[in-house]
Amino acid sequence: MKPKKGLALCLAVAAVLLIAALLTGSPGRAESVQEAMRDAVLHGTGQISLLHLKNANPGLISALLVTALLLGMAALLRVFVIPRFQYVPGRLQLVIEEAVGLFQRMARTNSPHRNRFLGLYLFTAASYVFVGTLFELLGFQAVTVHGRPITLPAPLSDVNAAIALGCLSYLVILSGGIAGSGARGVGRTLKEFSLPISMSFRLFGALLSGLLVTELVYYYISLSFLLPVVVGVLFTLLHALIQTYVLTMLTALYYGEVSEPDQPKQKKKAAPSAAQI
Amino acid sequence: MPLNIDWQQILLHWMNLAILAGGLYFLLYKPVTQFMAKREEHYRTLEEAAAQKRAEAEALRQQYQAQLAAAEEELHRRRTQAEEQTAAQTAEQLTAAREEARRIVSQARADAEQVRSQTRLSAQRELRELAAEAAKKLAAQPDEDPFETFLTLSEGGGDHAGQ
Numbered sequence: 001m002k003p004k005k006g007l008a009l010c011l012a013v014a015a016v017l018l019i020a021a022l023l024t025g026s027p028g029r030a031e032s033v034q035e036a037m038r039d040a041v042l043h044g045t046g047q048i049s050l051l052h053l054k055n056a057n058p059g060l061i062s063a064l065l066v067t068a069l070l071l072g073m074a075a076l077l078r079v080f081v082i083p084r085f086q087y088v089p090g091r092l093q094l095v096i097e098e099a100v101g102l103f104q105r106m107a108r109t110n111s112p113h114r115n116r117f118l119g120l121y122l123f124t125a126a127s128y129v130f131v132g133t134l135f136e137l138l139g140f141q142a143v144t145v146h147g148r149p150i151t152l153p154a155p156l157s158d159v160n161a162a163i164a165l166g167c168l169s170y171l172v173i174l175s176g177g178i179a180g181s182g183a184r185g186v187g188r189t190l191k192e193f194s195l196p197i198s199m200s201f202r203l204f205g206a207l208l209s210g211l212l213v214t215e216l217v218y219y220y221i222s223l224s225f226l227l228p229v230v231v232g233v234l235f236t237l238l239h240a241l242i243q244t245y246v247l248t249m250l251t252a253l254y255y256g257e258v259s260e261p262d263q264p265k266q267k268k269k270a271a272p273s274a275a276q277i
Numbered sequence: 278m279p280l281n282i283d284w285q286q287i288l289l290h291w292m293n294l295a296i297l298a299g300g301l302y303f304l305l306y307k308p309v310t311q312f313m314a315k316r317e318e319h320y321r322t323l324e325e326a327a328a329q330k331r332a333e334a335e336a337l338r339q340q341y342q343a344q345l346a347a348a349e350e351e352l353h354r355r356r357t358q359a360e361e362q363t364a365a366q367t368a369e370q371l372t373a374a375r376e377e378a379r380r381i382v383s384q385a386r387a388d389a390e391q392v393r394s395q396t397r398l399s400a401q402r403e404l405r406e407l408a409a410e411a412a413k414k415l416a417a418q419p420d421e422d423p424f425e426t427f428l429t430l431s432e433g434g435g436d437h438a439g440q
Contacts, residue, residue: 042281060286060293067297074304082308087316100309120306124298155290160283164290 033219040153040215041208046144055145059158065140066132066155099123106248111256114180118255121172122248125165129247132156133207133240136214137232156243157207159200166200169247173254180259188258199250206243210236407431 039046050056077096085093103126107119132155140152155161173195177185213235217227411430418426 054285056286056289057281057283060289063290063293067293067300070297071300071304074301078304078308082305082312085312087319096305096309097313100306101313104310119310120298120302123306124294124301127301128294128297158286159281160286161290163282164287164294167287168291168294 033216036215036219037212040157040211041159046148046150048142048150049145057158057160058142058144058150058152059155059161061142062135062140062152062158063132063155063161065152066128066135069135070127070131103248106252107255110249110252111176111259113256113261114176114259115256118172118176118252121169122252125169125251126244126248128165129156129203130240130244133210133236133243136211137236153211154207156203157211159204162204162207163196163200165247166198166203167196169199169251170196173251173258176255177258181262184262185258189254192254195250195254199247203243203247206239210239 046058047055048058048061050060081092081096089097100123103122104115104119107115107122111118135152136154136157142150142152144150156165170189173192174186174189177189179185181188214228214232217232407430411427414430415426
């Protein structure tokens with residue numbers, strides 16, 4: 001009986017809010033949908049002051065908040081959960097161990113020769129991309145330098161964040177090449193010169209498309225009911241998983257490839273001489 | 278810059294990522310991986326101890342099996358030896374019995390021969406005595422045919438003997 005009552009209550013609240021929203025109407029748009037979408041890409045007018053030192057894209061503020069959020073959660077886990085770890089794990093311990101072990105195993109599998117730093121990098125990048133993508137669901141509000149309210153987007157929907165992560169992944173791969181096989185590793189990494197661009201813009205494109213679809217949906221008030229449950233939550237969750245997997249898997253694969261130590265060359269068998277024939 | 282690319286913000290993102298990586302390493306990644314390694318080591322130690330005990334048990338089992346096989350071999354050897362001894366004793370006793378039987382038979386034959394000789398001598402003596410007695414009677418009755426009288430006497434003529 002209780003679930004049915006709860007469901008009925010939720011439906012009643014949703015109906016009341018829908019009616020109220022339709023009755024009150026929209027205060028009117030300060031910008032057209034084209035301007036809103038252009039601003040979502042270029043952040044020409046939607047910049048936020050960073051501690052009154054510099055005007056920054058909202059993505060940078062989101063990135064700092066995501067980092068604070070992740071470090072805060074990590075600190076809480078470090079203080080309250082990790083000291084109580086048991087040899088036979090409970091549910092939370094299992095989730096934490098699986099989150100760490102997954103990327104450790106990915107690093108070991110793809111780069112069997114050199115993987116300690118790679119495991120850490122994959123774990124960090126995966127946490128950042130996954131939590132950063134889901135961050136847009138929280139709907140944190142900020143005020144732009146022009147005094148307009150703005151919902152903080154996913155950090156990687158900012159081209160600067162995507163370029164930073166893509167280039168950093170490339171630098172990590174390059175460092176693996178240098179540590180693994182020296183100058184030959186550098187050569188192998190530089191051969192993939194298009195990698196930082198493809199990684200950066202893949203991230204940027206994927207996250208930006210999500211942002212644009214969400215912007216488009218929320219721009220019209222009639223689409224703001226029920227549809228965000230599917231578009232906002234499921235779509236965001238799905239592409240958070242996909243982008244995390246793609247970035248970490250690509251980085252691990254290239255890292256393993258360029259850090260592989262050189263195999264000693266096998267001497268070619270001497271061709272039989274004419275006299276022997 | 279095209280697409281509003283700002284190198285200063287990119288550097289700030291890098292700084293942010295560096296802080297995140299360092300923080301996550303010390304707060305989460307390192308303690309969790311250390312714990313996982315410790316647990317792996319614990320179970321590896323347990324597994325090694327179990328394997329060692331299993332090996333010891335196997336060695337002990339093989340040792341007992343070898344001892345059992347040696348005992349069985351010894352048992353077989355002793356049984357064979359006993360059978361051989363029994364067979365030898367039987368053969369010896371059989372030989373002795375045959376020798377005894379041969380001796381008894383020889384003795385019996387000798388005794389029988391002796392008895393026969395004594396019987397023959399006794400018969401001869403009786404015959405001689407009979408002949409002498411018959412001759413004496415014949416001499417005492419001159420009118421009778423001596424041959425007939427002899428035959429009568431020799432066929433057991435009790436009349437004459439009785440007379």
